[in-house]
Each structure stands twice: as structure tokens, then as C-alpha cells.
Amino acid sequence: MGIKNSRLEALKMIISSMEMGSQEEVLRALEREGFKLTQATLSRDLKQLKVAKAASMNGKYVYVLPNETMYKRVSTPRSAMEMLQVSGFLSINFSGNMGVIKTRPGYASSIAYNIDNSDNPYILGTIAGDDTIFIVIKQGVREEDVIDALRNAIPNIA
Structure with missing residues (x-):
């Protein structure tokens, strides 16, 4: 799997498992997973994945993947790399x-x-x-x- 594909898979896992409201939060989460990228690259990745913002249960706007506005978030998420291993x-x-x-x-x-x-x-x-x-x-x-x-x-x- 190429670096970009790995990064996109990690990004999908992060968005699916955590409530992220800003690109800065997403960048920090990706960095914890070993991906160092610019805000511009993240913005292109989010656009490619068709990520949107939607209101969460607590009314905060968070990033969601397409057709997953009601995605079940886990209370203690594993790292994206751990999830990719399983x-x-x-x-x-x-x-x-x-x-x-x-x-x-x-x-x-x-x-x-x-x-x-x-x-x-x-x-x-x-x-x-x-x-x-x-x-x-x-x-x-x-x-x-x-x-x-x-x-x-x-x-x-x-």
C-alpha cells in the first residue's frame, strides 16, 4: 500500500472513530499515527474522500465520511494503525x-x-x-x- 493510500485509510479510520471538529485536530491525530503533512494536503485528502461536517449528538460540528452521519463512534478508540492491522x-x-x-x-x-x-x-x-x-x-x-x-x-x- 502506498504512502498516500495508507494515509487516506488512516484518515478514514480517524474520522470514523473520533469526533474531530477542525483540520488542526485531524492533523494532530494523523501525526500521532506517523503521518506528517501540510494543511493543504489534508484539505485535498478530505475533498478526495468527500468528507463533510455534520452535527454530532452533542450539537458540535464534526467531520464525517459520506453516508456515515450517524456512524457509531467508539468510546475508547484504538489508533488508526491498530485498526488497519485487523x-x-x-x-x-x-x-x-x-x-x-x-x-x-x-x-x-x-x-x-x-x-x-x-x-x-x-x-x-x-x-x-x-x-x-x-x-x-x-x-x-x-x-x-x-x-x-x-x-x-x-x-x-x-
Whole structure:
């Protein structure tokens, strides 16, 4: 994973797990994770991720990721690097040419993105929610072949 991609993943984890109201707060959090960048670079990253500000439960305006204005924040967040070390994958089940992947909350879209960009010859596409991914599999493909092919996108798949 390149430096920019690592930084963007760390930024997503930070915004998802902590209430940050200013770019200065976000810059300090990224610095604690080992990323030293300018306010201008942060601003471009926030724009690329389509980060917005929304009112939190206490009325304070904080950064949120798209479609996550009601994201469940944890009371004692781990560092972004710790979160990046842990895969969000929980399980996969099949029915015909469909599959459902269960993930930890907040992980489905990034795992689905990895699946969609892995050039998997057996999967036609994905739809991701917060903790669930729906996959459509080509007709006649064995479940074992799908799981083997998913290992590139989901390293700890069974």
C-alpha cells in the first residue's frame, strides 16, 4: 500500500472513530499515527474522500465520511494503525450465485472496494452496506474457487 493510500485509510479510520471538529485536530491525530503533512494536503485528502461536517449528538460540528452521519463512534478508540492491522472480515455464506459477506461495522465498503478492484474472474460485482457485502457470482462457479480468489482481497478469509 502506498504512502498516500495508507494515509487516506488512516484518515478514514480517524474520522470514523473520533469526533474531530477542525483540520488542526485531524492533523494532530494523523501525526500521532506517523503521518506528517501540510494543511493543504489534508484539505485535498478530505475533498478526495468527500468528507463533510455534520452535527454530532452533542450539537458540535464534526467531520464525517459520506453516508456515515450517524456512524457509531467508539468510546475508547484504538489508533488508526491498530485498526488497519485487523481485518474487518467475519464470515461468508453462499446461496446459488449470490454470496453475503459479514464484516465488522464500517469495514464493508473498503472490503467491497478491494474485491471490486482485485480483478476476480468469478465475481460480477458487489454492493456494500456498513457491515454486509452482497456479491454476485458468475453461474457455475464453485464456492471454493470464489473463496480462493477472494484471498487477494480478504487475506484472512477461511
